[in-house]
Amino acid sequence: MDEGLFDVSGPSDPPPHPGAAARVAANAPLAVRMRPQSLDEVVGQDHLLGAGSPLRRLVEGAAPASVLLYGPPGTGKTTLATLVSQAIGRRFVALSALTAGVKEVRAVIDEARRRLTRSGESTVLFIDEVHRFSRTQQDALLGAVEDRIVLLVAATTENPFFSIVSPLLSRSLVLQLHPLTDEDVRVLIRRTVEDERGLAGALGLAKEAEDHLVRLAGGDARRALTALEAAADSAAATGLAEIDLATVEATVDKAAVRYDRQGDQHYDVTSAFIKSIRGSDVDAALHYLARMIEAGEDPRFIARRLVVHASEDIGMADPTALQIAVAAQQAVQFIGMPEGRLALAQATIHLATAPKSNAVIVAIDAALSDVRSGAAGTVPAHLRDGHYAGAARLGNAKGYRYPHNVPEGVLAQQYPPDGLVGRDYYEPTSRGAERPLSERVPKLRKAIRGE
Secondary structure (H helix, E strand, O other), X not given: OOOOOXXXXXXXXXXXXXXXXXXXXXXXXXXXXOOOOOHHHOOOOHHHHOOOOHHHHHHOOOOOOOEEXXXXXXXXXXXXXXXXXXXXXOEEEEEEOOOOOHHHHHHHHXXXXXXXXXXXXXXXXXXXXXXXXXXXXXXXXXXXHHOOOEEEEEEEOOOHHHHOOHHHHHOOEEEEOOOOOHHHHHHHHHHHHHOOOOOOXXXXXXXXXXXXXXXXXXXXXXXXXXXXXXXXXXXXXXXXXXXXXXXHHHHHOOOOOOOOOOOHHHHXXXXXXXXXXXXXXXXXXXXXXXXXXXXXXXXXXXXXXXXXXXXXXXXXXXXXXXXXXXXXXXXXXXXXXXXXXXXXXXHHHHHHHOOOOOHHHHHHHHHHHHHHOOOOOOOOHHHOOOOOOOOHHHOOOOOOOOHHHOOOOOOOOOOOOHHHOOOOOOOOOOOOOHHHHHHHHHHHHXXXXXX
16 A cells, blocks of 8 residues: 555666656646655655755755655655655665565565666665564565665654564664645645646636645545545536535535634534533534544544543542543543544543533532632641641641541541631532432531531
């Protein structure tokens, strides 16, 4: 599987010629026609392409070194490998770890060695999905990389520090590519609409359609251009002068989600999500969760809202709700998306179907209100710290009664400051796990207050 922006040549193909793109423009996919021919055309990855950066120096033909390009699909791994080959004028050979084995790797290395010995011609070996190689297959590369018989440029979508053998890691630069931002994808789409290699200005692109293509891309340039090409073909076939939202929706069979992460829809959908959970409508809650996920909302934001809601609207009526919500938040950070949607959905279902109580937020807000109004008071002397020298002379901890010394574990003793004796903050409901507390808390207060 090609995880980069564009297709690459096969093991026996000659190195790409600078004019190759023009010759295949008539029938090649749009993503291939728009392949960057220089670093100036690469969108995104500014952190790797700055002046003097290792990748820029490599692409410009200086200080050749083997590299591992690590990043999600559609971020330019294959494109950068091709630019490296073109810049330093080396033969370019591409293998996919999905189909190649040790035999194919050794054949490429043997041919590279012969060419280097016979004519001094060097070889860039690009291996896509290198994490799928076994340890034996990766070990087969070590000698050739060490002796620079080949300049290895390997691409992986998985963390190489977990999937690549240490000797190969130590012989390579590890460069992490980031998902393209929405603005990066937008720049690429607009360029493609106007560029002679792309749509050459033959069709316009409505703003709503462009926004939808950006959302569909999810940071993947190839996905954006594939969807744009399909929509352009459909618009041309029906005689439209402009690609509109309806055409994009019909072509990719995916409706646009009216959701702006910085606008009203963000707040409206989030509000509806929380209120549906509070109202115990599990189906509506899942609907709004799906809308947020589909629109590309940050899953960490969704998880944070679930954690807050677990205490705010469920609280002690189901103490496990907070555990579930926190576990979902940690799962999202650990595994990411799209799998993280499962943990978010599980937490949403748990919280929506749980008994509800707002007693926790009412209690803490009432306590905060008293403190902010000045009702703080002095800590009773018998509760003060008595572990430092001189504490006894101040009367600290004197008269404190240890609850564990009585069979019940609860005894009469003043805990709040004088001005707050008898002030109740927490009022349990009779719902869920809070029902026993609604009976126990009044008994505890009577015992503590000696009533």
